[in-house]
Amino acid sequence: MVKDLKAIIALLATLILLVGVNPAWAAYTDCNSSNICMWANIDFTGTRQFIGNSPGERNLTSTGFNDVASSWANRSFFYDSEWWYDINQSGWSSCMDSGTRLNAMSVFDDNEASSTKIYTSNEVC
Secondary structure (H helix, E strand, O other): OHHHHHHHHHHHHHHHHHHOOOHHHHHHHHOOOOOEEEEEEHHHEEEEEEEEOOOEEEEHHHHOOOOOOOEEEEOOOOOOEEEEEEOOOEEEEEEEOOOEEEOOOOOOOOOOOOEEEEOOOOOOO
């Protein structure tokens, strides 16, 4: 039994070394469940900006994250969220449906987010 257990542990260790840990998944999980986050780089890497986990409006200029976002995750299943090109929720916008993520914003949207809003439900987007 011990010999079998050692063989299983050795096999698992080998698989972990061969496959490795996906850094994008690790960074994604840094944004805790029920939170909404944006990252400076694609694949949920680089500086992470915590948008929040409760309804409200936020300008990213006040946090030094204006025109920085390249990926986002809405890990909330209760709230939809939206981000805008301009401060005070104005200009072009894009929804972040509850329970969704985007590992690479489009060439048009990359580094454009200036404000966000978390809605009071998951039925807005």
